[in-house]
Amino acid sequence: MTDLDWNDYSIETQAIRAGQTRSHEGEHSMPIYMTSSYVFNSAEEAALRFTGQQPGNIYSRFTNPTVNTFQVRLALMEQGDRCLAFASGMAAIMAIGMSLLKAGDHVVCSRSVFGNTVLTFQNYFAKFGIETSFVELSNLDAWETAIRPNTQFLFVETPSNPLMELVDVRALADIAHNKDCLLVVDNVFCTPIMQKPLTLGADIVVHSATKYLDGQGRCVGGAVIASEEIIEKYIYPYLRTGGATMSAFNAWIFLSGLETLAVRMKAHCDSALELAKWLEQQPAVDKVHYPGLESHAQHELAKQQQSHFGAVVSFELKGGKDQAWKLIDATQMLSITANLGDVKSTITHPASTTHGRLAPEVRLQAGIKESLVRISVGLENVEDIKLDLSRGLNL
Numbered sequence: 001m002t003d004l005d006w007n008d009y010s011i012e013t014q015a016i017r018a019g020q021t022r023s024h025e026g027e028h029s030m031p032i033y034m035t036s037s038y039v040f041n042s043a044e045e046a047a048l049r050f051t052g053q054q055p056g057n058i059y060s061r062f063t064n065p066t067v068n069t070f071q072v073r074l075a076l077m078e079q080g081d082r083c084l085a086f087a088s089g090m091a092a093i094m095a096i097g098m099s100l101l102k103a104g105d106h107v108v109c110s111r112s113v114f115g116n117t118v119l120t121f122q123n124y125f126a127k128f129g130i131e132t133s134f135v136e137l138s139n140l141d142a143w144e145t146a147i148r149p150n151t152q153f154l155f156v157e158t159p160s161n162p163l164m165e166l167v168d169v170r171a172l173a174d175i176a177h178n179k180d181c182l183l184v185v186d187n188v189f190c191t192p193i194m195q196k197p198l199t200l201g202a203d204i205v206v207h208s209a210t211k212y213l214d215g216q217g218r219c220v221g222g223a224v225i226a227s228e229e230i231i232e233k234y235i236y237p238y239l240r241t242g243g244a245t246m247s248a249f250n251a252w253i254f255l256s257g258l259e260t261l262a263v264r265m266k267a268h269c270d271s272a273l274e275l276a277k278w279l280e281q282q283p284a285v286d287k288v289h290y291p292g293l294e295s296h297a298q299h300e301l302a303k304q305q306q307s308h309f310g311a312v313v314s315f316e317l318k319g320g321k322d323q324a325w326k327l328i329d330a331t332q333m334l335s336i337t338a339n340l341g342d343v344k345s346t347i348t349h350p351a352s353t354t355h356g357r358l359a360p361e362v363r364l365q366a367g368i369k370e371s372l373v374r375i376s377v378g379l380e381n382v383e384d385i386k387l388d389l390s391r392g393l394n395l
């Protein structure tokens, strides 16, 4: 294959073609390289590979052609220098902490991040003398005030789950850099199709590939994208030693997921916007949280920072928890599960599931009421999704 410079191509094209090198067999689809190790032509070549003086495969804990294709492709799509794949999104987040932090360091994290991310900082890094301050996502002053001389990075998800609040990534990156900190953005909700945090000033992007990158709920995986310097100095040595590697089979699934990511995201977001507008009209609904609505407090920021508004919609019911549970139980098609980013629409009650382990007052402080329902809008016909919801909206 001719060596094209994929930087010159649009993200839709990169997602389909970038990173693949064809073997002598002339295969069209990317092969799955199921091999743990690789053979060298001589003792000298082995030595050169191990010291990194000669590029090439060594051992599939840290070098595998199928995984590498996924890494090259996702790095281009996020406009980062380099990407490393991990066994899961949590393994990728753990890698960032393990490689960048030491005892006595400090992290500032948004209060509204994935539950296991909070537990990673609170239960595990804390054991090794690393403190984390949790702040309100959209309050830039709170971020700035929380930074200490020993703060290494700020960690954020935007938009947040389940209330779809945003933070201005460029402004947060400036705050971080003024105080010599890095900014880490978990880009799971947007994917590079909707938002490229590195182009907004962030230093590290982390993904759970399990969600939209796969898009069909098949595999668990994760990735870290950053500058050559950050990857080479911190993340790569940790992956090589820590071993939370993505399997070649999963990388192959994620590669085919990436090929359809752009069309899927646009379709997900179109349906979500339509559904959010429809929900706003329903008498039983008190409030809809979706950045695509004019009623959303950060609608202007969402238009500026993202190319689309996302595929998660949450809403509050006038009838409280009772009505929320009734609505969920009345659905016949939607999957009652906390997962998201799937072609299948899912429905969940955050206060008793994803956020059920939080103390009630902490949950309320975070704005997650008992009356709140969250939908991850899939790719079924949106009229069928409305029909399924209307069964419980009129009870």
Ligand SMILES: *Cc1c(COP(=O)(O)O)cnc(C)c1O
Residues within 6 Å of the ligand: 088, 089, 090, 091, 114, 117, 157, 186, 188, 189, 207, 208, 209, 210, 211, 220, 221, 222
């Ligand atoms: C799911 C998720 C993660 C964790 O990813 P896994 O692949 O499940 O380990 C991290 N961040 C966000 C925003 C997620 O939705």
